[in-house]
Amino acid sequence: MIRELTRLLDELSDYSEGTDPGVTRLLYTDAWLDAQRYLAGQMAEAGLETRFDAVGNLYGRLPGTEPGAKVILTGSHIDTVRSGGKYDGAYGVVAGVAALMYLKRMYGAPKRPLEVVSFCEEEGSRFPLAYWGSGNVTGVYDWRHVGDMVDEDGVSLREAMLRSGFGKEELGECRRSDLAAYVELHIEQGMVLEHMQKRIGIVETIVGQRRYAVTLEGTANHAGTTPMTMRQDAAAGAAECIVRLEALASQWGEPLVATVGKIEAQPNTPNVIAGSVDFTLDIRHADEWKLNAFSELALSEIERIALRRRLKHRMTPWLSTKPVPMNQALARGAERICQQLILPYRRMVSGAGHDAQLLAAACPAAMVFVPSRGGISHSPSEYTDPAMLADGVAMLVSMLYELAYEEQLS
Missing domain, CATH: 3.40.630.10 (Zn peptidases)
Structure with missing residues (x-):
């Protein structure tokens, strides 16, 4: 056989x-x-x-x-x-x-x-x-x-x-x-x-799945002349969100997983502060209540980080399975x-x-x-x-x- x-x-x-x-x-x-x-x-x-x-x-x-x-x-x-x-x-x-x-x-x-x-x-x-x-x-x-x-x-x-x-x-x-x-x-x-x-x-x-498209919008500006304290850096905001989401998912433990799999920065130029960043968020769990609870927590954390950094934010759900x-x-x-x-x-x-x-x-x-x-x-x-x-x-x-x-x- x-x-x-x-x-x-x-x-x-x-x-x-x-x-x-x-x-x-x-x-x-x-x-x-x-x-x-x-x-x-x-x-x-x-x-x-x-x-x-x-x-x-x-x-x-x-x-x-x-x-x-x-x-x-x-x-x-x-x-x-x-x-x-x-x-x-x-x-x-x-x-x-x-x-x-x-x-x-x-x-x-x-x-x-x-x-x-x-x-x-x-x-x-x-x-x-x-x-x-x-x-x-x-x-x-x-x-x-x-x-x-x-x-x-x-x-x-x-x-x-x-x-x-x-x-x-x-x-x-x-x-x-x-x-x-x-x-x-x-x-x-x-x-x-x-x-x-x-x-x-x-x-x-x-597992059930939740997927979101997330956009953070700041201000594109010169990388050399804009002081660190005066920036609205969408890339730095996205980085903080990603690290925070990883930490939260690790704290919740298996079988929950959360993944940022795709990231796109604009204008995507070495000497320009990123004015906007789009990234995806994929969350999965075998328990629907926990899946929903973590998804709500994740979105609230993204919002909190965006507000503190003076970034506009948009989170669009595009997949939801039980x-x-x-x-x-x-x-x-x-x-x-x-x-x-x-x-x-x-x-x-x-x-x-x-x-x-x-x-x-x-x-x-x-x-x-x-x-x-x-x-x-x-x-x-x-x-x-x-x-x-x-x-x-x-x-x-x-x-x-x-x-x-x-x-x-x-």
Whole structure:
């Protein structure tokens, strides 16, 4: 199974745009379309029934023997960030294909239908949206009403979708009401499992997020002739805000994190005091009350610093998601399987967003992590040892067997 898994991952990684290192596979590009077609061929060779829906989500189905039984779904997303790694998303898809191949070969047809999905998009790398694949499955989006959003080249989402052969009624409805459970296998994209020497992470909650665009405005002036006591330095104000936010987040402790990831100063000249600074603030926590409380504290601290420094300030929220708990019955089942397979594990929070957080509103959902070397992800250096990839597939096989063959989920 390890050989088959690594073969699929290696071959899938060849479908990439350009010559930059890593994998770049953006929604509705040629590389993306070729990758989905490749996966469809692999699913068909494995004896699965394949189909695309109207947005390009790809399904491989192993039919069940029980009439009218709801579907057990597994998988992840096929798209990547620019110059990303070959495991993020793709691992969950190829692991699902490998798991269904194994179950079909060893046990034949399940009672409940089993399906593996390659969601068309999750990352938000091309258009100003994310979870386009799972969002259409769960009703968050409707592909018939895409608005006028365009990519950086001015290509509209509708145009790109049609160009790839999707966005057509005859492909069928995207939204699913026939799901009994969803299990997503994923690399951790962090360093917790590696640091704690655990082979499996069982996700209890996917964090909620708050994101803000912050602007501080002072006065641009000569760097040599303006005394320090007479300055309205937006860069110094931003620096103080950033250091203060880091200290506050550290005091609150895990799993809260706060990040200033993007900073732009104007006029951005070596010998001119910055007249304005724009920066982003990303706050995440698994508890909604604490997430809201820290967000309010962070904004009040920015305001306090700005007022003391005589800077105008503007704070604009642009993302707000709630924490999403995973299904506890599925998590307990995963824990029991880890014990049976003698795999060291830990329960944990996911600090990154995943398709499972959308599926959780439609059916019981579970997420299982395997370690990422050095915690590196969204990078050509992304890597997980093949033996650990195989651990994840063994977990997935056992979970899917219980759900689809033994019907353990009520």
